[in-house]
Amino acid sequence: MNSHEVGTNQVLVSDGAIHFAVNVAQIINIDDVSETYTAELDLYFRWKDPRLKTKSKIVVPAWSRLCALPQASKHVAGCVIQGFFKEEELRLHELDEQGEQKVAIKYWLRADEESEWIEIDNFLLKEEPDDWMQFGSIFEGGDNKFDNVVQIGQLVDEPKILQTHRRLTNGETGEISQFTKVLAQLKENMELGRFPFDRQLLQFYISLAVPISTMRLLPASEWRTSRCKSKMTVGDFVVVQKQNRDHFLSENAFTGRGGKVYSTWKVKVHLERDPKKHIINVVVLLYVLVSASFTVFLIDIDAVNDRLSNTITFILAILALKWILADQLPKKTYQTWIDKYLIISYFLLSLPALELLWLEHLRFFTPSSTQESRPVTASWMSFAVCSEDSIENETSGSKEDSLRCLRLVVDGALKIVLISIWNAAHAYLLVRSCFCSDFTCMRHSWDHVRARQSKDLEGQTEQRKCMRRYCYEDSSSDGIDTHSDSALNS
Secondary structure (H helix, E strand, O other): OEEEEEOOEEEEEOOOEEEEEEEEEEEEEEEOOOOEEEEEEEEEEEEEOHHHOOOEEEEEEOOOHHHHOOOOEEEOOEEEEEEEEEEEEEEEEEEOOOOOEEEEEEEEEEOOOOOOOEEEOOOOEEOOOOOHHHHOOOOOOHHHHHHOOEEEOOEOOOOEEEEEEEEEEEOOOOEEEEEEEEEEEEEOOOOOOOOOOOEEEEEEEEEEEEEOOOOEEEEOOOOOOOEEOOOOEEOOEEEOHHHHHHHOEEEOOEEOOOOOEEEEEEEEEEEEEOOHHHHHHHHHHHHHHHHHHHHHHHOOOOOHHHHHHHHHHHHHHHHHHHHHHHOOOOOOOOOOHHHHHHHHHHHHHHHHHHHHHHHHHHHHOOOOOOOOOOOOOOOOOHHHHOOHHHHHOHHHOOHHHHHHHHHHHHHHHHHHHHHHHHHHHHHHHHHHHHOOHHHHHHOOOHHHHHHHHHHHHHHHHHHHOOOHHHOOOOOOOOOOOOHHHHHOOO
């Protein structure tokens, strides 16, 4: 028999195992800036307490065939039967709306350990303990939250218990079932290297506050499946149910500071961002702004003030867009794809201005000629107007005309190069995205995402595992060890 002392009460587990299932019923909100999310969790627990190996009084309707049994006694609503009661969940071949097997519950009763089980069609009332807290706390709210055997990791604040109830599901073995609905705000270190084509794992821990030598936490695959039941879209994100079915729950045993090992399970919800909003509002807008900035090449090369004022206007427009985008993302030490796209845009906008400064510097330090020069503006015909022969042959014009032709050739060449590179890069990205569904070719693989975010989560756990009043010193006994180690930075 294994026990965990909770205040003045104890949780007794006859076989040393607490079976659990967790459903992410709903992801309510994901905050990119604070890297937090709010989720509604359904927690299911089953364990066997030897103190509840006792007969229960069950009230059945008067028309029930059980009323004909010798041990049945009269009751206002029917009759009372005393015996060992148990519930049995059966998986049906039919599927529910979520694609999972439907479950049917059957109820059984027998007078003693040697009698046969009799199926109960219906019952009105079953005797339960008056005070469940005398049997310890598995996961409760209120004043008992720090005495919980089960802890949730990655919590930002105290979870809100929306609903909880226990029931005795097998009086012969003392099996208890508990359901708890929790509203929790959790922390996640988001990987935004390929934003807005990023994939995310929303992860948290379900762990025990006692070493694995005392008690284990095991998934209850036989009677309930852990899964994500949240709606398909949450803000900018889409829930990837295929990955959630295959990689939703994994064991992740945790070693505390005292060298004791704790039973811990990691829950992972797989999401990927829908980039369409950011493509339209950022990428398309930047493409149009940078493309429009190339119109500075239509301005006379000698109109330096007009050219510079136009370039600076476009740079300021993109700078304002950068400020707006920075308020929507967390502060990261690396550059996201959208940041790199903005940097390339700055560079392309700045090149015409740098080129103009170089050409003006060249004209300033070149001796001028007294001969009047021809007014020629930058155009697509710069190479035809100023051929290489006219530049090298000073007899065709003054040195100033030759220098002007050289400036126009350089200006026209830069114009062709910038426009070609800018449009060719976008054409390549457009064609590539058309040949992969849901921008898959733009994203990291799920194996990469799981490896990277799991590593970040473990590092974050080591830094945060001893916070506020969750941190306790190790005990020398095999009972409760540390809430902080088992809760994993809750």
